[in-house]
Structures are given as C-alpha cells and as structure tokens.
Amino acid sequence: MGVGTKTMLLQFVSFAILFLLARVGLAYFTSLDGIWLPIVSAVVATVLAPQFKVFKTDEGDKICMRWIFLKNVKILN
Structure with missing residues (x-):
C-alpha cells in the first residue's frame, strides 16, 4: 500500500469517526x-478532523498531520 493511499485512509477514518x-x-x-x-455533523467533523498530507523529502515520503488541537505539525513516519 502506497503512502498516498495510507494518507487517504487515515483522513477518511478520522472523518468517519x-x-x-x-x-x-x-x-x-x-x-x-x-x-x-447529517449536514451539521459533517460540518463539525470537517472542522475537527485532522488533516494528513504527504511530503516528498530526500529520505522518502513523509506523512504529516495538522490538527486544530495541536500547535505544531506532527510527522508520522
């Protein structure tokens, strides 16, 4: 499974929960x-869900997470 696929799954699972x-x-x-x-629930989940992005570095692809409750960006791998 690729890094982009993992990122999409993390984004979807966090939103769904x-x-x-x-x-x-x-x-x-x-x-x-x-x-x-469902409309209000979707808006609340969109605002509160963490965002995952893939960044390409010299060491490989990195998954970074940004969340409203965290001050900094967290690197997951």
Missing part, C-alpha cells in the same frame, strides 16, 4: 432532525 460521534451526540442532545442532522 468524528462524523459518527457528532451525529450521535447531536441526535441525543439537540432536536435536529431530517437533513440538518
């Missing part, structure tokens, strides 16, 4: 229903 948590939490604590519940 946050989307499901936001959807369950919003359904439990608010009175949102219909189309508004």
